[in-house]
Amino acid sequence: MSQNFITDFPGTRSDWNGYARYDFKLDGVDCILVKPNVPEAAGRPWYHRARFFGAFPFADLALLERGWCVTSTDVVELYGSPEAVRRLNRFYDFMVSKGYHKGAVIAGYSRGGLITYNWAEKYPEKVACLYLDNAVCDFKSWPGGQGKVRRYEDEWQRCMKAYGFASEQEALDYKDNPLDHLDVIAKAKIPVLHVTAMKDTVVTAGENGEIAVKRLKELGGIVEVIRKPEADHHPHCLENPQPIVDFIERYRDFSVKNK
Numbered sequence: 001m002s003q004n005f006i007t008d009f010p011g012t013r014s015d016w017n018g019y020a021r022y023d024f025k026l027d028g029v030d031c032i033l034v035k036p037n038v039p040e041a042a043g044r045p046w047y048h049r050a051r052f053f054g055a056f057p058f059a060d061l062a063l064l065e066r067g068w069c070v071t072s073t074d075v076v077e078l079y080g081s082p083e084a085v086r087r088l089n090r091f092y093d094f095m096v097s098k099g100y101h102k103g104a105v106i107a108g109y110s111r112g113g114l115i116t117y118n119w120a121e122k123y124p125e126k127v128a129c130l131y132l133d134n135a136v137c138d139f140k141s142w143p144g145g146q147g148k149v150r151r152y153e154d155e156w157q158r159c160m161k162a163y164g165f166a167s168e169q170e171a172l173d174y175k176d177n178p179l180d181h182l183d184v185i186a187k188a189k190i191p192v193l194h195v196t197a198m199k200d201t202v203v204t205a206g207e208n209g210e211i212a213v214k215r216l217k218e219l220g221g222i223v224e225v226i227r228k229p230e231a232d233h234h235p236h237c238l239e240n241p242q243p244i245v246d247f248i249e250r251y252r253d254f255s256v257k258n259k
Contacts, residue, residue: 016113019064026094029087030074034064041067042047045101045128045252050073050119051075059107059131059244064250065223068250071095079139079155080114080178081162088119092126097236103128105248109201109236111136111143111155117178117185117212124188129251131244133195137178138194141207144171148204179211186221192249193244194225195237202233220249 011024011033020035032053033204046069047060053072060070073091080085088106096102105128108116113135120127139159145151165171185192196209203209209225215224226243238244 011042016054017061017152026073027090029090031091031094032072034060034070036064036067036069036254037065038065039041042070043101043253044069044099045103045105046095047105047107047248048072048088048091049112050106050108050116052109052236055109056114056234058237058239058241059248062245063248066245069100069131075115077158078115078162079111079159080116080118081164082109084115084160085119088115089123089126092123096259101128101252102126103253105129105131105168105252107131107133108135109133110233113137114139114228116177118176120188120190121178121181121184124190127188127190128253129193129248130185131195131248132209134197134200134205134233135209135212136203137208137212139177140172142203146172147207147244149202179208179215182212182215182221183219186216186219189222191247192216192224193247194223195228196225197228197233199230200233208258 011022014021016034019037022033024031047063048070049060049070064070073087075087092104104126106116106120111206113132116130116132117137120130140146142149143152143155143159160168160171194209194213196205198205213223213225224247
């Protein structure tokens with residue numbers, strides 16, 4: 001298989017921070033692939049932004065410099081629902097069919113935590129490692145507002161619609177949020193990194209990331225955490241993303257080899 005298939009990729013090419021960006025559709029769903037300017041790294045790894053492509057791209061740019069591809073597929077307003085999982089899985093299959101690494105590295109910023117964890121739980125054999133950043137781990141917390149932060153009403157209604165819930169009570173009784181299936185992540189030995197703003201006023205750490213870290217540790221999972229003691233929800237990532245990049249490169253093959 002050609003290692004340069006992207007050169008002639010049938011998408012719309014544009015510039016993204018000095019890199020070649022390709023926009024295309026896969027089964028009618030918008031997708032993005034950004035190609036490194038240097039030769040692709042061994043094994044052709046790829047870093048997938050589950051949500052908010054282009055926002056706070058410090059890690060994205062650092063990985064591009066190291067020969068990674070950066071990708072995204074449209075799961076907007078799907079809140080980690082089964083349709084979101086289906087779309088991400090279709091994209092994964094596409095990337096692997098083109099010769100890219102069989103271990104996906106998924107980055108979930110904010111509500112992107114829902115699809116990141118939910119896809120990994122359904123397809124642990126396809127995951128290399130996960131990076132969560134101020135991530136929603138339970139939609140009852142955000143946008144549902146069942147904890148310390150207010151409800152985000154418009155987002156909550158869209159979330160319930162995405163899952164097909166007939167009532168709010170059905171949503172509140174739902175038992176397949178990320179926090180409900182961390183045992184699968186731990187058992188599969190999927191390395192997880194949480195970057196957490198401890199004064200987040202949108203996605204409360206104590207209802208989301210901090211619970212995930214605690215449970216993964218208790219379950220014997222592989223988990224690391226970088227806490228930002230004074231930070232609010234924004235900015236995401238780290239201006240110097242080296243600790244994130246180090247984690248990703250350290251574990252890019254780990255869980256795949258150990259399955």
